[in-house]
Amino acid sequence: MCTSGPDPTGLDQDVVLASRFSLGEKLFILTLETREMFSRVQPGQFVLLRTAAGLDPLLGRPFAICGQEGNRIEIIVAVAGRGTRLLADSALGVRLSLRGPLGNGFPESTKSRTHCLAGAVGIAPFLLARQQNGESEIHLGVPGQDWEPLVNWVSERIHGLHVYSEDGKLGNRGNPLLCLDGLDPRSDVVWACGPTGMLKAVSAVCGKRQIAAWVSLETRMACGMGGCHGCVVQTVDGPKKTCTDGPVFHSQEVLWNAS
Amino acid sequence: MCTSGPDPTGLDQDVVLASRFSLGEKLFILTLETREMFSRVQPGQFVLLRTAAGLDPLLGRPFAICGQEGNRIEIIVAVAGRGTRLLADSALGVRLSLRGPLGNGFPESTKSRTHCLAGAVGIAPFLLARQQNGESEIHLGVPGQDWEPLVNWVSERIHGLHVYSEDGKLGNRGNPLLCLDGLDPRSDVVWACGPTGMLKAVSAVCGKRQIAAWVSLETRMACGMGGCHGCVVQTVDGPKKTCTDGPVFHSQEVLWNAS
Amino acid sequence: MPVDRKGSEVFVGKVALRSPLIIASGTWPHGPEYWRSPVTTGVGAACTKALTLHPRTGNPGIRVWETPCGLLNSIGLQNPGLEQFLMIDLPSLSSGDVEVVVNVAMETEEETGKVLAALSEKQHLLGAVELNISCPNVDGGGMAWGSDPVQAARAIRIARGNWKGPLWAKLTPQCGDISLVARAAEDAGADALVVANTWLGMAIDTNSGTPVFSRKYAGLSGPAVFPLSLRLVWEVSSAVGIPVIGCGGVSRVEDVLSMMLAGASAVEIGTFHFTDLSCFSRIEEGFLEYLSVKGYASAMELIGRGKRKVD
Amino acid sequence: MPVDRKGSEVFVGKVALRSPLIIASGTWPHGPEYWRSPVTTGVGAACTKALTLHPRTGNPGIRVWETPCGLLNSIGLQNPGLEQFLMIDLPSLSSGDVEVVVNVAMETEEETGKVLAALSEKQHLLGAVELNISCPNVDGGGMAWGSDPVQAARAIRIARGNWKGPLWAKLTPQCGDISLVARAAEDAGADALVVANTWLGMAIDTNSGTPVFSRKYAGLSGPAVFPLSLRLVWEVSSAVGIPVIGCGGVSRVEDVLSMMLAGASAVEIGTFHFTDLSCFSRIEEGFLEYLSVKGYASAMELIGRGKRKVD
Numbered sequence A, B: 001m002c003t004s005g006p007d008p009t010g011l012d013q014d015v016v017l018a019s020r021f022s023l024g025e026k027l028f029i030l031t032l033e034t035r036e037m038f039s040r041v042q043p044g045q046f047v048l049l050r051t052a053a054g055l056d057p058l059l060g061r062p063f064a065i066c067g068q069e070g071n072r073i074e075i076i077v078a079v080a081g082r083g084t085r086l087l088a089d090s091a092l093g094v095r096l097s098l099r100g101p102l103g104n105g106f107p108e109s110t111k112s113r114t115h116c117l118a119g120a121v122g123i124a125p126f127l128l129a130r131q132q133n134g135e136s137e138i139h140l141g142v143p144g145q146d147w148e149p150l151v152n153w154v155s156e157r158i159h160g161l162h163v164y165s166e167d168g169k170l171g172n173r174g175n176p177l178l179c180l181d182g183l184d185p186r187s188d189v190v191w192a193c194g195p196t197g198m199l200k201a202v203s204a205v206c207g208k209r210q211i212a213a214w215v216s217l218e219t220r221m222a223c224g225m226g227g228c229h230g231c232v233v234q235t236v237d238g239p240k241k242t243c244t245d246g247p248v249f250h251s252q253e254v255l256w257n258a259s
Numbered sequence C, D: 001m002p003v004d005r006k007g008s009e010v011f012v013g014k015v016a017l018r019s020p021l022i023i024a025s026g027t028w029p030h031g032p033e034y035w036r037s038p039v040t041t042g043v044g045a046a047c048t049k050a051l052t053l054h055p056r057t058g059n060p061g062i063r064v065w066e067t068p069c070g071l072l073n074s075i076g077l078q079n080p081g082l083e084q085f086l087m088i089d090l091p092s093l094s095s096g097d098v099e100v101v102v103n104v105a106m107e108t109e110e111e112t113g114k115v116l117a118a119l120s121e122k123q124h125l126l127g128a129v130e131l132n133i134s135c136p137n138v139d140g141g142g143m144a145w146g147s148d149p150v151q152a153a154r155a156i157r158i159a160r161g162n163w164k165g166p167l168w169a170k171l172t173p174q175c176g177d178i179s180l181v182a183r184a185a186e187d188a189g190a191d192a193l194v195v196a197n198t199w200l201g202m203a204i205d206t207n208s209g210t211p212v213f214s215r216k217y218a219g220l221s222g223p224a225v226f227p228l229s230l231r232l233v234w235e236v237s238s239a240v241g242i243p244v245i246g247c248g249g250v251s252r253v254e255d256v257l258s259m260m261l262a263g264a265s266a267v268e269i270g271t272f273h274f275t276d277l278s279c280f281s282r283i284e285e286g287f288l289e290y291l292s293v294k295g296y297a298s299a300m301e302l303i304g305r306g307k308r309k310v311d
């Protein structure tokens, strides 16, 4: 991805870090200016991103796209380790290597109402969804009060956001799963993105209540384009690749207890 | 060198790339803002410098210090390969890892006149020498007209600079060795810095004419502090380390034909 | 200005490749669009994922883990098996514009025999078979086949008996003296040697305090291992008369040149295209530029040239 | 707030180290200021450059060459020889505040015997002798001693006969099955095993078209090799009962923890301090923090713990 010449697949390009907005020490919104304009990104699609200088870190890190405007895209980066730390620390104007957009987003639904359940930075695809279409109900759960800057930032963008925190200090006490209680399998559909534990719980509830639910999974990735088989998840139809078959899967398709 | 905590040796520190001035596509003047102020640097002393993000490139690259003011130092970077390319491309404000100042500079002379012979970026130590003390005669040789921006930049700083180019399009036709003709072994001393071929020639002439000459050598380095034995040169007194015994050696001490 | 890519043709034995760059096994999607222009610009051949007689689901748990300039993987030969490969994958791969090299994972004598017999019927569609006697991520077979000269020779003979086309043997660094294994493979009838598969490594998750991979060890690839692979290429190409294909850590044109100067006829690239998909076209351009600057009339002249002044 | 560094003490057999971090041989200046506080903050012991009976000038030509996240070196045991070491180096090194480990390069039986006999008279100044049967950069002896169990055992027995203090054997990755070499070294009387020295690699200068190093091959070290060394540490510590010291590519606290979880009692760092001199103090601080967060009462509890849930 540290290319100067054009990439014949059209998947890789250099992008410029155009702006960074901090939502705390370990949480940043980055705006990337792409050379080639992306066609309309589906909520749930992602990019692999790496700092282009040097061979370390070697691989791009996956981030869901949370906003798109002209040739700019936006991502939320939570600092989790070395790669995300370097990205967050990159100087403005620096070139980064990007592969994408990758994967399949949440499927358009024929049902009347979509309920989006996000765990923390799992809000990313739903920011994009709301940007594209104002209709869904969006529920954001965060671990606690440290996350207030994210909640405020998202609230400005998502009118009518439902907020949850375990201690109740931000929004409702509890987590976004609470919203599942009132859903009607005939007219409601669920989209979820967040920690695996949350997705598993969403799947369990929706399975029992026969609510159609799609979840966006996270696995480690190398290529992002279906080549390496590094990102497989076990499903009822055998192993599938998170990068090209997902990252969005039907919740009942995933074998949650296979490792 | 990618440290946040203090380094107990005092040799390593993070510095900030404060300014970059381009003298062509492959030649840059970088100003570095150090955290700890260096004591007075001797002309010929150098630093190891690397981009601090990631583990590749792994090692610092050696650069002679060409200017010092307060907690700023200046270096000239000629793009030679990957490491220098990355340094030259670094965004302003970025943190770089620096080890230094390292090595021994040119020795103060008791003789009355010092003649400095530089090949291209070998001018670096003499810029510092002139900054500290206005007395030496400075001779700069460059391969050809491409080097005009460097020559102009140096001329502004070094009053009375003597310039040489092979084709005579810049300054005198020929190379700085021409100036050796007129020197007097009793009162003159030579300092030289540049490509090995030039240093070897300086050594041959000065040896024959019994002019005291010091040369600043280049070898590949790893540690810069005498630990790895990676940088040895063969001398009449056995192998010596360029980083701690040099980089400045007496020209007659070096066994020029040992590899 | 369009680049004239003619001068980069090489031969691996009788197999002509329009470029010395080969996509390494197990790293490239089988979708047909990845096996033809424009994606294959700069690519001479591409290896399929390892093929086995029966479908394999691969290893459970974490399968890839980044290390400094490297990648550990423990995929475990996940593949849909011979039947689906012949029906679905092969037709679309061979409709592209690069030579198709089928990577066949050495299993039992019987299984490998069946796979190769079936591939023999499609020989016209294939550039070569790459016999993988070096996979570190499975029990029974895999790397064990390549770990000593006797086993390696046995594997090659089994393959040779069932496949008459070009037969490349992919060696493992995990063997005593690789020259001995290489010579044994040559004597048993291999047409070329791929040097080499991944280096056995491991990772520990310090948070859980346990190994990252379900099989503990995994294979290391990527730029980190390049100096190690280059040494093996030099060693093997000094030991055998058949062509050698360099593999392991290639990321720059200098790496390709180094491998060829050390005796390789062609070079595989796996991990690095995860980082940069444009590497093939970019490296091929640098390769052509080097030939022209240094005055080589053909890419073949480069092969082993680094040795002439030393060995 | 000053860091309380007490909790990082470890034992390598009977040798107590105030920190598990050891400076690897051949990488650290012998100047006395480098063997004492504040420079040695975080350091438990430091190994000298390889010592031989007679002075050695080392290898000609280029000696170090950077690779992706790694370093190739071909120093060739340059050192001033036993006499000067005893007279000049040892007194100043042993006046510092870290354990001094003398790295003795295995030469002939007679030469090594003499070196160790002389060191025996200074045993009170030394933490241990590290017997280097693994140097890839010299002819005759060097790595050849460590390349198979029989030779390794012979070397250790020679050393054991001449040195009664703590004897560490530094193994090479270039051997068939390292567990066999490790067991042979244990049986022959080694007190601990250092796993391992550098990995044999090479580089070619594409400009000249020839190998970079005068001896063609050189030893690879640095972060690139970490996953490979970790695998060896796991393997060796599963095979022997004596302590193992991890070495190869350590650059972060996670690497130290991984090595110890895999069975190492201590860890050497060489190449990475070329990049970052503050690594010892910084890593030790991270190490202490990990122990405290995870609730370990002592560093020793970590050793081999990664295995308990798997092996």
Ligand SMILES: Cc1cc2nc3c(=O)[nH]c(=O)nc-3n(C[C@H](O)[C@H](O)[C@H](O)COP(=O)(O)OP(=O)(O)OC[C@H]3O[C@@H](n4cnc5c(N)ncnc54)[C@H](O)[C@@H]3O)c2cc1C
Pocket: A046, A059, A060, A061, A062, A063, A064, A065, A075, A076, A077, A078, A079, A080, A081, A082, A083, A084, A085, A121, A124, A217, A218, A219, A220, A221, A247, C065, C066
């Ligand atoms: C489809 C997808 C979308 C994602 N979207 C976002 C997002 O919008 N915002 C965000 O902050 N994070 C997102 N993540 C998680 C993010 O990719 C990881 O936090 C990041 O890769 C960690 O890299 P690191 O180098 O900082 O961590 P390290 O732990 O140092 O990374 C080491 C290796 O592990 C991998 N890794 C570590 N954690 C994860 C993880 N949870 N998932 C996948 N790989 C991991 C890294 O890619 C790297 O190869 C997403 C992950 C996936 C798969």
Ligand SMILES: Cc1cc2nc3c(=O)[nH]c(=O)nc-3n(C[C@H](O)[C@H](O)[C@H](O)COP(=O)(O)OP(=O)(O)OC[C@H]3O[C@@H](n4cnc5c(N)ncnc54)[C@H](O)[C@@H]3O)c2cc1C
Pocket: B046, B059, B060, B061, B062, B063, B064, B065, B075, B076, B077, B078, B079, B080, B081, B082, B083, B084, B085, B121, B124, B217, B218, B219, B220, B221, B247, D065, D066
């Ligand atoms: C004491 C000293 C002072 C120097 N001062 C200057 C200066 O003021 N300005 C300047 O532009 N250059 C200077 N150099 C040369 C500069 O260090 C090299 O050009 C640079 O290291 C090349 O790095 P690279 O990664 O771009 O090249 P690559 O060829 O990609 O480097 C690969 C490796 O080779 C080493 N290397 C390559 N060329 C040289 C060389 N000529 N000398 C030493 N190591 C080399 C690098 O450090 C690196 O380890 C000096 C060298 C020394 C030893």
Ligand SMILES: Cc1cc2nc3c(=O)[nH]c(=O)nc-3n(C[C@H](O)[C@H](O)[C@H](O)COP(=O)(O)O)c2cc1C
Pocket: A222, A228, A229, A230, C024, C025, C026, C027, C049, C050, C071, C073, C075, C077, C103, C132, C135, C170, C196, C197, C198, C220, C221, C222, C223, C225, C247, C248, C249, C250, C268, C269, C270, C271, C272
């Ligand atoms: C994710 C992944 C999967 C691989 N699968 C196979 C495989 O199926 N068969 C095989 O022979 N080699 C396989 N390899 C090894 C590569 O083909 C190649 O030999 C190795 O990665 C070294 O080359 P590189 O450093 O260019 O990647 C795999 C490597 C990776 C990284």
Ligand SMILES: Cc1cc2nc3c(=O)[nH]c(=O)nc-3n(C[C@H](O)[C@H](O)[C@H](O)COP(=O)(O)O)c2cc1C
Pocket: B222, B228, B229, B230, D024, D025, D026, D027, D049, D050, D071, D073, D075, D077, D103, D132, D135, D170, D196, D197, D198, D220, D221, D222, D223, D225, D247, D248, D249, D250, D268, D269, D270, D271, D272
């Ligand atoms: C420049 C250099 C010189 C070395 N000299 C010696 C030596 O004299 N004796 C020895 O046993 N190992 C020597 N080594 C090997 C190191 O001690 C260490 O085993 C190896 O570098 C791996 O560790 P690292 O990756 O932390 O550097 C040397 C390594 C380097 C890089």
Ligand code: FES
Pocket: A220, A221, A222, A223, A224, A225, A226, A227, A228, A229, A230, A231, A232, A241, A242, A243, A244
């Ligand atoms: S990341 Fe390579 S197949 Fe999904």
Ligand code: FES
Pocket: B220, B221, B222, B223, B224, B225, B226, B227, B228, B229, B230, B231, B232, B241, B242, B243, B244
């Ligand atoms: S660079 Fe290490 S001794 Fe000079």
